Amino acid sequence: MFSLPRLPSLQVSFKFPYLPSLRRLYHTAGSPILDTMTKGTPIPDGNAKKLKILMLHGYTQSGPLFHDKTRSLEKLLIKSLKPVVPTFTYPTAPIRLVPADIPGFDREKAETDNLDAWGWWKRETGGDKYIGLEQGLDSIAQAIKEVDGIDAVIGFSQGAAAAMMVASLLQPSRSSFFPAPSEARFGFPPSWNRLPALHPNGLKFAVSYSGFMTPNAMYKGFYEPKISCRTLHFIGSLDSVVEESRCLALMGACEEAMATKVVHPGGHFVPVGKEMGGLLVGFVRESIKQEEDEKEKSVEDMDVPF
Template identity: 45%
Template sequence: MSPPTKTPLGSKTSLKILMLHGYTQSGPLFHAKTRALHKALTKALPTHSIHLSYPTGPVHLNPADIPGYNGPSAAEAGEDMEPAYGWWRRKDMPHPTQKGETAVVYTGLQDGFTRIADTIAEEGPFDGVIGFSQGACAAGMVASLLEPGRRDAFSSSTSQKDVMETEPFPTSFSSLNQPPLKFALIYSGFIAPGTRYIDFYKPSLKTPTLHFLGALDGVVEESRSQGLIEVCEGAKVVTHPGGHFLPSQRPWLDAAVGFVKECLEQVTAGDNGNNKRDTKGKEENVEDMDVPF
């Protein structure tokens, strides 16, 4: 277990969090959308110096890549078009072994991992990760990749199955000086589908996770969010009454901050939390919660 990182003056403990934006967003846009969360963390953790890092995904999206977009083309919009990025593009392709079936392939995924790994190498090590939508899916995979033994799981799986069906362990993560994360906050997250990505989730994730689900989310199907929750040991789940967005009202900020504080306290006490996180998949409405957890 790595000791807490101190600021140059040694007055506060440094808390570094990797922030992964959603599809069609960017690092600066996600920064703007999470100011309330940053402020809440700063207020709740006065003994910590909070550092949030906002990389931008490497996939530059065109209007045709944006679901539901019916405005002008990129050429017509010119400089008025808001820059949009992703960590990968989804592509449905013929299944390599099952005739007539399709398989989901995340094209550009390795480039996305390289961008994240570069951020970890340059600005880390990080204590936790926070992701929204596609960035939440990426956050789950990043937490998985940083857990002990994950690379062995990839190697074992590749030796047993058709290599075309499995995503390889990212070489960009092979030599990172980054310990396992202490927590992951997953907003409108989902599991990467199909056997191609099974090695990220088997064995299940042990990193403490808090999942935020929107009761009116019309973008991410609940079954896909539940799929990710089910592979996270001791996952905590909070449902808010809104849609596909990162909630910034007080109850949900308190839930997020309370979870981060709980995870940090467990690490400080020398407890990895496994004996306390026994409420796998437990779902709560904020109105019924007693926060912090």
Template identity: 40%
Template sequence: MSDNNNNNAAAAAPPSTAKPAKNNGKKAAKPAPPPKRDLKILMLHGYTQSGALFKGRTGALNKVLNRALGEMPAATRTTAPPTDNWGWFQHDEGTGAYRGFDNGMQRIAESIREAGGVDGVMGFSQGAAFAAMVASAMEESRTLPADEKLSNWATQLRSANNNKPLKFCIVYSGFVGRDPALQWLYEGGFATPSLHVYGGLDTVVSEDRTRGLWEKCTPTEKGGKAQVLVHPGGHFVPVKKEWTTPIAGWLMEVLKGETLEPAAAEEKA
């Protein structure tokens, strides 16, 4: 009996007379958006060159990108390796194998990890061939070879970038790798949006070789975006405004709608 009385009393209790707090007509503040970070581009120089040299020669492009990106973060560039007269590999004419390939990819993985991850890659000549391989190996849909000896370097790349694929790949005078052990990188084409720039008078990397890579990077069934830009010069990176502006425009289109959230390493800092 007493239990029923208690329940009735609780049910009959009058509503609270406390008045809601006034906000003086102001809307509730929206949570602040996450801080943006710089667009990170991994720079891969050509054979017997250096990261510092390549970065210096593409400085004009960097300025155009920073102006064109507007509200987007500025582009910062990570170079690998930092010393002079490096090659990413040496082609063995007898076997077709690329000597030193794994060491080169290991150095790239280290650079990506040191940068806290990267958004895209840009390379020239041999570095361009490597850039395309890096982008391909990091694609989520790319199946790695069962033999760990053939895929260990790719696993390191993915781990260094927190298993995130690259958003874009820009190659100057690139070409398809000839090593038979690397052909899995080209099977089915590339899903990573790619821009291929080469000189119509290039006698070091022929137009056929460069176009061969471009054709590999046009995976219609995967929806990848590939574009080619031909300048009237030879084997070099064009830095005049008439050639850097289209590159900036292409990159803006590729990154449209992308949000550059802080990388995991930066969030912990």
């Protein structure tokens, strides 16, 4: 049982201008990473400080769809984080969903069963075991390798649950806390064995929009010990898909001092308005600053031979 931190909701408003162009990395299942640039975006020089962000979509979505829904957040981050240059990777989950996998889907109105709907895993009928989770994590690992590592991760719904798994898996020494794999225990995924070397200090931050964690003890390796990177948890006050208690359970699996909660007055979606976008920008800025301060402190504390 995880203890749930009682943190106040943030109600701070920021105002930032929007940028008419953006830089992003684009990835879909089964295809290579494409480095695309929209007209008018300045090309960063080799000395520019980059911030590589992995973007994980929700259940029934895809990488392209999630990009469409978060485009304004991209523009806001690119504009507001200068001179840091953020890039965004949007993988599509590997598990193609059929109408029977989607609650409330009206199959009679569907023109085809070949839907552009994807998942990182499927939950077993009547249970809480995640079918295909290793396949989903393998796909995410491949996306991370293709961009030579990431700095941060942002996810929505099932993608937010996966995002926190990513933050956990890239945490130093996390593999030692996973049990040997068995029918009752999920082991450290082999496809991730070399990825922590690309992230010796873990991630700078992870952001969850309507995220959740599984109550199934077979996955406790992801959550014990608690996720240690800075985390931001957006919770919809009217969300009827992922209840607040599930979001708080995920938050409780993160170190309390590193976790921040934001409640928005909406349902199951990514809030992209200026107020909520401003809170995201403020969190990202603080995460970057904290890392820089820690690096500066470590240099000051170094033993010198004179």
